[in-house]
Amino acid sequence: MTHTEEITLAKEIELSTEEKILHSARKVFTKKGLSGARMQDIADEAGINKALLHYYFRSKEKLFEKIFEEASTKMFAKLTEFIDSKELSLFEKIEKMVENQIAMSMENPFLPAFVINEFHQNAEGSICQTIGRKMSVSHKLIEHIQEAVNQGLIRPINPIQLFINIMSLSMFPFVSKPILQINMNVTEEQFALLMEQRKKDVADFVIRAIKL
Amino acid sequence: MTHTEEITLAKEIELSTEEKILHSARKVFTKKGLSGARMQDIADEAGINKALLHYYFRSKEKLFEKIFEEASTKMFAKLTEFIDSKELSLFEKIEKMVENQIAMSMENPFLPAFVINEFHQNAEGSICQTIGRKMSVSHKLIEHIQEAVNQGLIRPINPIQLFINIMSLSMFPFVSKPILQINMNVTEEQFALLMEQRKKDVADFVIRAIKL
DNA sequence: GAATAATTTAACTAAATAGTTAAACTTTTT
DNA sequence: AAAAAGTTTAACTATTTAGTTAAATTATTC
The missing domain is CATH 1.10.10.60 (Homeodomain-like)
Incomplete structure (x- = not known):
């Protein structure tokens, strides 16, 4: 050589x-x-x-800022790709939201807890304000949900609550993973399996809850 | 005087x-x-x-341990009171779980994120292990759900997934509050109102999703 | 291949933060 | 009221951690 x-x-x-x-x-x-x-x-x-x-x-702050911005973006990157789409039905969007957020969390197990926690401890701070502005999730999804309600496709529900529900069901398990594992005596493999199941289960759960 | x-x-x-x-x-x-x-x-x-x-x-660690243990206990205190009850139906339990966890989070806005985050950063640490053992949520609820499935009272669902769903819907909004607020332009008052509504909304949502 | 620029290190300083000490003050007990 | 125990403080030390410097090494350009 x-x-x-x-x-x-x-x-x-x-x-x-x-x-x-x-x-x-x-x-x-x-x-x-x-x-x-x-x-x-x-x-x-x-x-x-x-x-x-x-x-x-140059400094810890500078390095952190870079990592944090990258992490915040990554956390919602897949969502922003299709959330405004005119081709997808509401149910299809829900399925994709759930699957994408769970997949993202499985690939980056510490990411959601990290971003959420830094926002919590530093919500007023300049970094969070700057990043926060960039990632405001589209109002088009909220409108899409409202339309579905108005057209009688789904039962009446506050669109914001539905959005919160989808996010909660997709991401909370990863944020609270250590507690869940201790609480329910679940190994790493079992946890991974549960989360894999959730990709379909959560979408089904949500759709059953909102359809007429 | x-x-x-x-x-x-x-x-x-x-x-x-x-x-x-x-x-x-x-x-x-x-x-x-x-x-x-x-x-x-x-x-x-x-x-x-x-x-x-x-x-x-004596030390920061000692003081922290006291606060953390207290916080971990408080986080699930109301739950453990009735979760094993033989008198309550499954739906009644779900309603109480949701209402109690949301009420607890509204009264102690930083508590869920705090406990979750410390478990995350210190899951292997002795403090988390000790506290974790104490607060394992009863398997009786899991059994109660399984019975309801077996008796055909609710549609087939993995009891663990249902438990995770209830916890997610109740607590995630508080954990991710700063992001939600920036994301959806929600004031403190609006947020409090949304959470107050959730006490009923989430229980309805869950029950609709699981009933036949 | 000499000069220049980029990379890397060991050893250092500066700042932040946990923890200590000894003395003063206050309350309770005898 | 004297003694003892409990409480509080100012000023200190020890430790941890971010950040710097100057010199050595390596890669790149002329």
Whole structure:
């Protein structure tokens, strides 16, 4: 193996320092939160030292801001893709919302709790205000629900309550996972299975609750 | 006003130092979490200095443990009262569970997010393990649901999923309140009104979803 | 291949925060 | 009222953690 081959291979396998930092920052911040995370932990996780962290990202706040914004966006990314669609029926939208949010949570188990908690502890803070404005979920879904009620397709329900219900059923299990697991003696595998079932179960549950 | 009258009056109005500390510790810990809370903030909030805090409660950990255990218990206290009852029907239990958990969350707005988040960040830790064991929700409810399915009173559903649904619908809105508010432009009063409505709405929603 | 720029480190400083001490003050007991 | 116990404080120390510096190393450009 020549020298250049070694380098090419290394580049394919190993991430750049910046990417390594972002990976470990994601991991540490989402697990421990802003106040619980330690720059030293992030550096250790990335296999570098603290000075290099500050070389790439001036401060903890700056690094956090990047991770938090990325996380907030990711949390609702799949939703915004189709929520305004004119082609999908309300029931189809509900099915997709549930499936997408559960899939997102399964792929990123700490993400929902992280975003929710930082908003909680810092709701007035500038970061949350900025990010909050960007991700206001469309009023078109609310209108879609209201239309369905008006047309007698579903029973009367406050559209906002229905939206809250869909989000609650999809995401709460992941947010409260540790309590549920202790509470009900559920292993990791059992939990994953339950959540996989929920992709269909929750949509059915919601549709049964609202159809005439 | 005599000297003794002054003292009697003061005792009625003012809390003991220990109670003042617990009050402010509750406030600061539930808002900021273990890692975000500062002993100085707790002292300031109680109108005392840090040394006195350490006089009453040896360390931050000790004080936190007390507050956290109290909070975890409070979070499910009302539930455990009636959940095993033989007199109540399943639907009555569902109505009470929803109403109690929403009422509890309205009275203690930061409590659910606090408990959930600390479990998340510390699920392996000794505190969570100890507290977790104490609050395992009864299997009798699960059995009650299973019986209702077997007797054909409700449509087939995994009892664990139904339990998760009830908890999700009752508590998620409070956990995700800051995001919901920014997302849907909802004031404090509007939010309180929505949650008041949910006490009935959620029970209806669940019952409609499961009844034949 | 020398010069320049980018990357990385060890060792440091600065700031924040938990926890301690010794003395003063207050209340209760004898 | 003297002694003892309980309460409170100001000023302190110890520890943790974010952030800096200057020098060494590596990669890139001319």
